[in-house]
Amino acid sequence: MISYRATAAADLNRVTSWVVTEPVGWIRADRYVAELAEGMYRPEWTWIAEHDGRVVGRALWWGSKAGLHPVALDCLDVDPAVGNRAAVAAELIRAALAGFPEPVQYEIKVAGGWREHPATSAAMEWRRAAAHAAGLTREVERLQFEWAPADGLPPAAGRLQFAKASDEEFLAVFKRIAEGSLDAQTRANVVAKGVDATAREEMDFYLRAPGKREWWRIAYTREGEVAGMAIPSATPYNVNVGYLGVVPEFRGRGYVDEVLTEITRLHAANGESRITATTDLGNAPMAAAFGRVGYRNTEIRINLSNDIEP
Template identity: 30%
Template sequence: MTDLVIRPLVAGEENLFESMPDPLPQLRQVSYADGIAGGGYRPENTWVALRAGRVIGRAAWLLPPGAVGAPWLERFDLDAEPEVGAALLRAAHEALGGPHRYYAAMPAHWRRRPEVLAVVEAPMAAARLAGLVERGERVRLSWTGTPLPTTSGRYTFRSAADAAEINAMVARISEPDVLTGKEIALAVGGVDLATDPLAWLNGPTEAWRIATDAGEPVGLVGTAGDACYPLIAYLGLLDEAVRGELLAEVVRVLATGGAREVLADVDAHRVVVLAELERTGFRRLRSRVLFEPAAGTPSGSVVTPG
């Protein structure tokens, strides 16, 4: 590591971060410049590794304005051996009060793409050397106008009556199929989207859709089309047989309202849910692999995104 310099940025050095070519330009990500302008990225939470004045590693921790939690590692790129990346992370962790979660963004189907593996293996190895442990993966999918499957007519769909009905159904659903934006909900608002979605999705309750079978509620879906961009924020089932038709229903409602794209995030291990989304016309956009501090590793985080 001869002549290696590791340090945080100072105000006005945004171009130094950007001087490193983007190793995965196919990923849809908020640019560093836009993140600085929006207040989520800050120079003191951004670190670089330089060799002979050239950026060979960069790491940026993100914390949206008003967030109740700690920053998480959102951008980490490495054009050097994993040991350099680990040294960069350790130096930053010491300054940040301990390691925090790292969300490693990957293009869709990254494990089957040798050219992507060649890029991501070094930073992932560096994260492990710095005391972070891989804990899971979430997949983002997008529907962009593909014809929707026909429905059987078995189920009826209606608006939720009120917040009490939504909360009663949420309490009965142990593991929702789709939770889009749960990381931001927890980091910014301290809200668990799986158990208390209305604390984050504060639009009209009548926008929530309930699927019924012979009058009995069997599925619930909430969107966030007015809050940011059209997405399925919450989808949970009491009967798995309704999954495909409830997905088609919520996309149809959003498309009728003008949506040209609908997003959905799903845990990668939910293969049945992923298959149904793809049958509905969704296509994978990217994955995010979660790394967390190893057990027993001190962390400055009180509430972090998950």
């Protein structure tokens, strides 16, 4: 019989000795230990499946240093010897979810073209089946992009001007950009909470992120009209594009390239050697903009969550 429980400090070696051999992203021991010390992984957020005293599965949940609950499942694996890996993994997720009051997500990272590679596809499919069975049924496929100086610094086109602004001004632009957004998470939040609450939550998220508030810019046309905004940001690991958008009346004019260029140039001016970004597979205009500005698609991420469907 397989049992499921959160770990204790005494389980550390059993957790960190685990190695994932399939072609999916996973958390190695050094990173787990380092972030455990910072409170982003915690024993009570780390779940294991045991059979006859042996660890046969693990689920590593991640959260912010100040968080009361985790927000993401970073790593899920089950020993093939158990037979039905998806069933064991689903129980492992369910056991953890019983104590998590807020929506969470599970992001499976694979290389591009994963559907054409049998080993990668198989590794993806049993994990996806487990997540769906456990209630993480909202699925979005996202493209991970990356820029480095060797990719070339995009020139500033000059059609837009960028300036700092107050929180109130940024909040107003967040609201405008949420209208008709192609981003799956924004659409889901608008349906569930309305535009005002969605804008406030998105803005609060970036205010709490490791990026600096002084980086934020509002984009204006030459006539002084608000066209959109650029929010360069960061994670605990590297700088990223953060949030950008164009207000509805100015979409379709190529302004998104200029907003993305502004973010890229700001990070580059700060000496950054790597900028990351993500967008939904279904947001074709944004994906195309990344390509035009010089970003490379480096990874696919399948995001599974238990929040409300759009």
